[in-house]
Amino acid sequence: MSKYIYLDNAATTPMNKSVLKAMKPFWNREYGNASSTHQYGQRSSAAITSIRKVIADFLYCQAEEIIFTSGATESNNTALKGIMRFYNRQFKVKGRKDKPHMIVSAIEHPSVLESALAMEREGFEISIISPDKLGIVNVKDIINEIKDNTVLISLMYVNNETGIIQPVQALGKKLIEINKERKDLPRIYFHIDAVQGFNCLNCRPDHLKVDLMSFSGHKIYGPKGIGVLYVRDKTPLLRLMDGGHQERTLRGGTNNTTGIIGMGQAIKLYIKNSDENIKHITILADYLYTNLKNIKGIRFNSNKEKSVPGIINFAFKDIPGNDLQMKLDLAGFATSTGAACASGSSQASPVLIAMKQTSAEALEGLRISLGNNNTLNELKAFIRTLNSIINNWNND
Numbered sequence: 479m480s481k482y483i484y485l486d487n488a489a490t491t492p493m494n495k496s497v498l499k500a501m502k503p504f505w506n507r508e509y510g511n512a513s514s515t516h517q518y519g520q521r522s523s524a525a526i527t528s529i530r531k532v533i534a535d536f537l538y539c540q541a542e543e544i545i546f547t548s549g550a551t552e553s554n555n556t557a558l559k560g561i562m563r564f565y566n567r568q569f570k571v572k573g574r575k576d577k578p579h580m581i582v583s584a585i586e587h588p589s590v591l592e593s594a595l596a597m598e599r600e601g602f603e604i605s606i607i608s609p610d611k612l613g614i615v616n617v618k619d620i621i622n623e624i625k626d627n628t629v630l631i632s633l634m635y636v637n638n639e640t641g642i643i644q645p646v647q648a649l650g651k652k653l654i655e656i657n658k659e660r661k662d663l664p665r666i667y668f669h670i671d672a673v674q675g676f677n678c679l680n681c682r683p684d685h686l687k688v689d690l691m692s693f694s695g696h697k698i699y700g701p702k703g704i705g706v707l708y709v710r711d712k713t714p715l716l717r718l719m720d721g722g723h724q725e726r727t728l729r730g731g732t733n734n735t736t737g738i739i740g741m742g743q744a745i746k747l748y749i750k751n752s753d754e755n756i757k758h759i760t761i762l763a764d765y766l767y768t769n770l771k772n773i774k775g776i777r778f779n780s781n782k783e784k785s786v787p788g789i790i791n792f793a794f795k796d797i798p799g800n801d802l803q804m805k806l807d808l809a810g811f812a813t814s815t816g817a818a819c820a821s822g823s824s825q826a827s828p829v830l831i832a833m834k835q836t837s838a839e840a841l842e843g844l845r846i847s848l849g850n851n852n853t854l855n856e857l858k859a860f861i862r863t864l865n866s867i868i869n870n871w872n873n874d
Contacts, residue, residue, distance in 0.1 A: 641789025650687025
């Protein structure tokens with residue numbers, strides 16, 4: 479095949495040309511440190527302020543509630559560890575002997591799950607809620623896990639492996655009611671990882687009823703190395719990064735001016751083109767679902783009615799996802815298994831395991847994630863190639 483076709487947009491998206499153009503002056507001309515008081519610094523600071531307002535206007539929030547980070551991993555770490563450590567201090571001041579409690583789901587991104595486990599090693603109390611077989615976390619299961627020392631709940635908006643949309647708005651509304659009734663108990667804050675939902679769903683904090691939200695530039699056709707943590711006003715948070723007073727003192731370190739400009743441009747493009755792009759990806763997804771289901775032996779790990787259109791996860795019995803991914807790679811298609819590799823041995827997807835699949839089944843998953851640049855002709859070529867690979871596999 480002469481053209482290599484990229485079908486792994488959930489991992490990262492190609493940076494839009496106009497994003498690159500917007501960033502260029504801040505690499506070689508407007509290189510001032512935004513914390514400096516001279517004119518170079520003031521221009522960089524003004525540029526950052528303008529982008530902070532663009533993002534805040536898009537989310538219908540205050541500009542001061544937008545905190546720039548190095549990416550969603552840092553945003554997630556800051557949200558979880560910042561809230562838990564703040565409350566740990568509060569508990570000690572009040573003479574409480576217990577530790578703060580946090581609830582997360584079993585299908586979270588590693589930056590959430592591993593942050594939660596790190597908190598557990600520090601002595602905090604952690605509850606991990608499993609989803610149903612479709613990969614949806616039940617709000618009642620989360621609510622039933624709430625205790626007197628619960629201070630934080632984190633639930634991803636869209637799962638990065640399956641595309642399944644989680645009931646974050648329903649949970650947010652319920653938490654408002656619960657917090658009104660807690661009286662002398664600590665308030666429960668609600669964080670969502672919105673990385674995979676940001677480019678196709680309504681992510682306004684007031685719409686979702688969330689206190690903290692993470693997202694990243696490189697998943698919306700912007701640059702890598704830049705992310706945002708939305709922090710609702712008056713949300714208590716201890717910072718992870720010391721050494722400076724940037725970002726309302728919540729994140730020390732020189733601002734990544736170039737990355738911030740790039741993210742702002744990516745969001746401007748999303749505002750302008752989102753309806754058209756979502757319609758385009760939905761058409762592509764409909765074609766994929768229609769034609770994939772005709773391939774003998776396929777099993778879907780995504781649910782078309784409950785997922786974002788751009789992510790489709792499927793499997794074939796007794797065909798390891800890693801092996802299928804490598805054959806597709808050699809045939810000219812970039813896909814993903816969603817499973818991690820360590821020391822040369824593949825590990826079953828924790829997300830699919832949490833969805834009640836066996837280890838063998840969870841090793842069979844393959845993820846296709848669509849983007850604005852994909853075409854129907856590319857997907858036709860993919861279906862033909864996949865059909866050929868599966869037929870040859872079954873005949874061997």
